[in-house]
Amino acid sequence: MNKKKNRNVAIIGSGQTKLSSHREDVNQPEMIHEAVAEALEDAGMTIDDIDCVVHGNMELFEMVHQPDMWHVIGDGAYGKAGLRLTTGGTTGATLVCAADNLVASGLHDVVMAVGFEKLQEGHTTGGITNMADPLWGRSLQTGALTGTTAYDVMEEFGAQRAKRASMKYRVIMDKHAMLNHKAHRRFGLSDDQIDAMAENSPPLVGELRMIHMCSQSDGACAMIFASEDKVEELSANPAWVVDHETVHREETLAFFEGAYRGTKSTHRVAAERLFARNGITDPRNQIDVFEMYDPSSWWGLDWMREFLLLEGDEHLKMVENDDIAIDGAFPINPSGGVIASNPIGATAMIRVAEAAMQVRGTAGAHQVKKDVNLALASGFGGTFWTVLILLSKELPQ
Amino acid sequence: MSAREEHAFVVEGKMALPYQYFAGTVGSTFLVALRDEQKILGIRCDTCNKVFIPPRATCERCFSDLTDKWVELPGTGIVTGFTVVRYEEPYQPKKPPFVLALIRLDGADTPFVHLLESGDPAELQIGLKVKAVFAEKRIGSLLDISHFAPVP
Amino acid sequence: MAEDEVKQELIVSKQVISVPQRFATGPVMGYFLQELRDNARIMANRCPECGRHQVPPREVCAVCRLEADQWDEVGPEGVIRHYDIVYYASPDPLTGETREVPYVLAWIKLDGTSGDAYFWHMLKENDPSKIRKGLRVRAVFNENRVGAPSDIRHFEIIEAQESGGEQ
Numbered sequence: 001m002n003k004k005k006n007r008n009v010a011i012i013g014s015g016q017t018k019l020s021s022h023r024e025d026v027n028q029p030e031m032i033h034e035a036v037a038e039a040l041e042d043a044g045m046t047i048d049d050i051d052c053v054v055h056g057n058m059e060l061f062e063m064v065h066q067p068d069m070w071h072v073i074g075d076g077a078y079g080k081a082g083l084r085l086t087t088g089g090t091t092g093a094t095l096v097c098a099a100d101n102l103v104a105s106g107l108h109d110v111v112m113a114v115g116f117e118k119l120q121e122g123h124t125t126g127g128i129t130n131m132a133d134p135l136w137g138r139s140l141q142t143g144a145l146t147g148t149t150a151y152d153v154m155e156e157f158g159a160q161r162a163k164r165a166s167m168k169y170r171v172i173m174d175k176h177a178m179l180n181h182k183a184h185r186r187f188g189l190s191d192d193q194i195d196a197m198a199e200n201s202p203p204l205v206g207e208l209r210m211i212h213m214c215s216q217s218d219g220a221c222a223m224i225f226a227s228e229d230k231v232e233e234l235s236a237n238p239a240w241v242v243d244h245e246t247v248h249r250e251e252t253l254a255f256f257e258g259a260y261r262g263t264k265s266t267h268r269v270a271a272e273r274l275f276a277r278n279g280i281t282d283p284r285n286q287i288d289v290f291e292m293y294d295p296s297s298w299w300g301l302d303w304m305r306e307f308l309l310l311e312g313d314e315h316l317k318m319v320e321n322d323d324i325a326i327d328g329a330f331p332i333n334p335s336g337g338v339i340a341s342n343p344i345g346a347t348a349m350i351r352v353a354e355a356a357m358q359v360r361g362t363a364g365a366h367q368v369k370k371d372v373n374l375a376l377a378s379g380f381g382g383t384f385w386t387v388l389i390l391l392s393k394e395l396p397q
Numbered sequence: 398m399s400a401r402e403e404h405a406f407v408v409e410g411k412m413a414l415p416y417q418y419f420a421g422t423v424g425s426t427f428l429v430a431l432r433d434e435q436k437i438l439g440i441r442c443d444t445c446n447k448v449f450i451p452p453r454a455t456c457e458r459c460f461s462d463l464t465d466k467w468v469e470l471p472g473t474g475i476v477t478g479f480t481v482v483r484y485e486e487p488y489q490p491k492k493p494p495f496v497l498a499l500i501r502l503d504g505a506d507t508p509f510v511h512l513l514e515s516g517d518p519a520e521l522q523i524g525l526k527v528k529a530v531f532a533e534k535r536i537g538s539l540l541d542i543s544h545f546a547p548v549p
Numbered sequence: 550m551a552e553d554e555v556k557q558e559l560i561v562s563k564q565v566i567s568v569p570q571r572f573a574t575g576p577v578m579g580y581f582l583q584e585l586r587d588n589a590r591i592m593a594n595r596c597p598e599c600g601r602h603q604v605p606p607r608e609v610c611a612v613c614r615l616e617a618d619q620w621d622e623v624g625p626e627g628v629i630r631h632y633d634i635v636y637y638a639s640p641d642p643l644t645g646e647t648r649e650v651p652y653v654l655a656w657i658k659l660d661g662t663s664g665d666a667y668f669w670h671m672l673k674e675n676d677p678s679k680i681r682k683g684l685r686v687r688a689v690f691n692e693n694r695v696g697a698p699s700d701i702r703h704f705e706i707i708e709a710q711e712s713g714g715e716q
Contacts, residue, residue, distance in 0.1 A: 024559045027421040030454045037460065047460055063416050063566045073457045125639045126414040134410050134572050135582070136605050139698045140654065140669060145639075148631045148656075204637040249611075263665065399620060400580035400594075400606075406696070408574060408582075413567035420560040428560045537560045 003243060003277065005104035008228040008396055010238030011360075013043025014353035019184040019219040019341035021120055028067065029074030032116050032220045035346075036075050039112065039222035042362075044234060047076035050224070051108040054083040054098050056091040057116050057345030061127035075114050075222075088131065089293070090246075091115055092221065092349025093379025093387035099225040100241045109227045115346040116220035124216055124344075131382065145213070147206020150298045154207065157313060163207065165316045167194045170212055170297040170339065172325050177336025179326065179366040184217045184341040212297040212339070219343030221350045228395075239356035239375070239391045245274040248385035266386040267306035267378070274388050275309070280374075283308050284330050288372040289358045291351040293380040294337045304332070307378060307388070331368045334358065348379030352389055359393050423454045423464065428537040435531045437542070439505050441466040447506040451539070472529035473548065474502035479513060479521055490540070500527060500545050512544040520547060577608045580620075586696040591688065593662055595619040601664025625688040626707065627659035630667045634677045651677060655704060657686060673703040680706070 015038025017023070023031055040046060053075055055068040064070065068077070068084045083102075087094040092115040099113040132138045154162040171191055177183040189197075201209035231238045247266040271283070280286050292307065294300030304315040304324075318324055324332040335354040338347055355375035357363040373394060379387035420428055423440065430436040440452030444459045448468050456463055479498035482489065489495075490512060498513035514530075515521055527545040535541035574582060577594065581604075584592045593602040594617040596610035603610070603617060610617045632655040638647040653674055656667035673689070674680055686704040694700035 024419045024561065025422050026454070027419055027424055030421050030423070033455050033460075062418075063414070073453050074455065076457065076460060078457055121418050122416060123414040126412065130412060133605075134570070135408055135574055135578050136698050137669075138410075140671070145633075145635070145637060147633050151631070202636070205633050205635050399618065400576040402576055404576045404579035404583055405574050406579050406583075408572045408697070410570035410572055411567065412570065413565055415563065415565050417561050417563045420562070422557055422559065425558060425560040429558055538562065 006106045007104060009100050009103040009225050009241045010228070010231050010236065011223055011241065011352070011356040011391070012226045012231060012234065012236035012238055013039045013041075013045070013224040014356060015039035015042060015222045016182050016346075016350060016353065017219045017221075018182055019215075019217045019343055021184065021215075021217060023118065023120065023218040028062070028064070028116070028118050028121070029071045031074070031118060031218065032071050032114060032222075033074035033076075035116070035220035035222040036112070036114065039224050043224045043226075043236065045110070045224065050076065050080060050110055050112045052081035052083070052102060052111045053077040053114060054085060054095050054102070054111060055114045056085045056087075056095045058088065058091065058127055059086045060130065061124065061344070062118055062122035071114075071116075075112075081108065086345075087381060088385060089295075089344055089381030090248075090348050090379040090385045090387050091345045091381070092347055093244075093293075093352060093377070093389060094246070095349055096223065096225075096241075096352045096389060097244050097246065097387060099223070100244065103225050103227050104241075109230050111225045113223045113225065113349060114220065115222075115349040117343040117345040117347075118218045119216045119343065120218050128382070145205045145208060147204075147208040147298075149302050150207035153298060153302055157316060161316065163198045164194055165319050166212060166297045166301045167198045169301045169319050169324070170197070172319070172322070173294070173297070173300070173333055173337050173339050176326055176334050176366060177340035180335050180340070181365070182341070183336040184215050184219070186336070186340065208296060208298060214295045214338045214342040215340065217341050217343040219341065219346050219350075221343075221346040221353055223349060223353055223356070237360045237362075239359035239393065240396050242374075242390040242392050242396045243274060243278055244387065244389040245270045245277075246385075246387045247273070248381075248383075250383050250385075265303075265306045266384045267303055267380075267388075268309065270378075270386045270388040271307050271309055274390060278390060283376075287330075287374045287376050288370060289331045289334065289355065289368050289375045291335060291355040291358075291375070291377045292332055292337065293348055293351055293378045294333065294339060295342075295380065297339060300332075300337065300339070307376075326366065327369045331370075334363065334366045334368050336366075348381075348387065351377040351379060352391070355389070355391050359391050421454065423452050425537075426467070427452050428539075428541070431531075431539075431541040432535040432537040435535075435541075437470045437472060437502065437529065439468045439470045439502070441468050448504055449507050450502060450505045450509060468504065470502045470504050472502070472542075474500050474505070474527060474545075476513065476521075476523055476525040476527060476545075477501050477508045478523060481518075481521075496521065498527075498545065509539075511539070511542060514544045514546050575608070577606050581606050582696040582700075585690075585700040586694040589690040589694065589700075590622050591624040591659065591668075591701075592620055593623045593659070593666075595621055595663070599664070601666065602662040603664075603666045604659060604662060604668050621661060623661040624659040624668070625690075627657040627662075627668065627686055627704075629655050629672070629680065629682055629684045629686055630658045631656040631682065632672060632680055634680070653677060653680060655680075655686070657704060670698070670701060671703040673705050 201211035355377040442456040499508040501508040532543040593604035594606040
């Protein structure tokens with residue numbers, strides 16, 4: 001499939017609130033405003049420069065219907081074109097795709113995307129259960145937890161090696177979070193705690209333990225997308241949106257079938273298509289950094305193989321050898337990823353914002369050491385909905 | 398064996414979940430003033446020259462910071478729109494018929510929705526002068542004002 | 550914050566939002582639920598093109614996008630394809646109750662089904678260490694059935710398995 005853009009699009013600014021579980025000091029539009037103001041400042045613009053606002057979050061998680069209307073007070077969307085999107089956990093990434101498409105089409109020159117969640121006000125388990133088929137799945141489903149992937153990885157590589165690798169992944173993610181002042185949970189974990197945590201962290205489901213699992217956070221993210229002409233006009237520091245691919249499957253009534261080993265995962269399909277279109281034959285060497293949507297360390301570990309089109313135990317080795325560390329050969333989630341911070345409606349957008357910061361060189365203490373030309377970001381949601389986005393420092397040809 | 402129209406039926410369901418909404422620092426100041434002092438506060442944008450109620454931390458148009466730009470408003474104002482609710486639903490604040498009105502307090506630029514109690518339906522019109530009546534029991538909510546009533 | 554500044558009271562509005570709902574089953578799911586209720590049997594529908602089953606049924610084959618208008622009785626026994634032992638007692642949003650933990654969810658390949666649609670339900674087993682992929686299980690129906698997932702109370706492991714089970 002050929003994806004034709006009418007013109008190039010770049011990310012020229014982004015903002016995030018401090019991701020936390022205690023934002024009692026602001027209501028929803030005020031929280032969103034913090035991210036919007038930061039994005040505008042980062043882009044060197046005012047709200048008057050924005051043509052269109054695309055807004056999203058997890059549908060009804062805070063039980064506020066069409067919150068984009070209320071949030072006009074904070075996001076400055078009054079009098080502007082607008083769009084609201086919600087695609088579950090992938091919402092933030094889908095908002096990025098929409099903003100990119102709107103600017104690439106020629107319809108708008110500058111689009112701001114806003115994703116948020118205020119999980120402390122809502123009911124996360126209820127929200128997730130609400131997604132299930134009300135005639136069957138709802139009575140069985142409880143939240144988004146599954147241990148099936150842990151069993152599969154342990155079965156394939158042996159329990160001890162698998163548990164150590166997934167826990168090492170966890171520690172690396174925390175080390176990255178410690179460098180990101182916006183991250184929600186920052187524990188200061190170290191390698192010598194790996195074996196103890198693998199035994200003692202309370203199990204949630206099977207071998208999925210509390211320490212492996214992502215946060216529930218409050219937070220908002222805003223990003224500004226501009227056309228090539230605008231980038232030049234503003235002398236902006238761009239991260240170009242090269243391409244994006246969305247793949248999902250939903251035919252089962254189970255929230256997580258845990259059985260994608262029989263068929264190709266949506267992650268692998270998305271990577272194959274995106275890489276084929278963009279001449280990426282060796283992702284580990286051609287791509288410089290990957291902000292992956294990792295809801296748990298088991299999935300983060302397992303999905304490395306899917307996204308990077310690896311075979312065998314190459315992905316375990318990448319973790320065991322610290323390749324994925326911030327100063328490693330293929331850094332993953334220098335921001336700390338989803339395990340450290342998860343304001344769901346913003347989370348997938350934050351992956352792209354963080355990847356863009358790496359390209360633009362604005363990540364501060366969690367900037368990767370190597371030069372970044374190509375950055376990859378993924379979004380994920382049940383039931384295996386994948387969004388994969390490619391950014392570059394060089395202008396796409 | 399096959400699925401036919403007569404196999405279709407209806408399943409009753411329900412979602413009942415607890416939620417909590419934080420007013421934020423600005424919203425809390427407003428609600429605490431209603432509850433403890435029976436005082437109605439608006440907030441002012443000096444750039445746009447507008448007074449907003451309910452108050453908010455930022456001006457939505459010019460993005461100015463409105464923190465601490467409090468304006469005490471009188472309990473009097475006018476009706477800028479209204480509707481008489483006649484059908485019954487479990488989630489309504491009162492049993493119908495009752496009147497929902499947009500009230501613009503003197504000194505404010507934004508109207509807000511509240512309940513209007515009037516003995517005489519004929520007097521309901523845009524421009525009607527009204528006054529806030531506070532509730533006996535106040536908890537820090539917009540209904541600490543029980544309703545608005547026409548000024549005699 | 551200065552020491553003499555009083556910490557501001559932050560107002561929170563707490564609400565239980567209760568939304569009553571009514572869902573139409575449609576003929577396909579309606580037929581499936583009625584067969585559970587009236588005949589304690591599990592019906593799956595089958596695609597006329599690729600032959601894969603869907604259970605619970607969907608009107609259209611997810612792979613071929615054709616009406617899956619063929620029906621077969623499947624189960625009530627099957628094989629565990631995958632499972633989850635749940636230790637975390639998250640509350641049931643429908644009732645507010647927390648399930649007793651640990652409890653087990655399983656994905657089951659019901660006898661007579663073709664393809665990759667696994668049946669997702671509860672598995673009752675007091676000793677979770679006994680559970681592994683490939684064990685044979687059977688559905689246990691309730692006496693009083695209403696046309697709902699709970700008409701199958703749970704699945705249970707069949708004692709005296711004939712072989713060691715597939716891995």
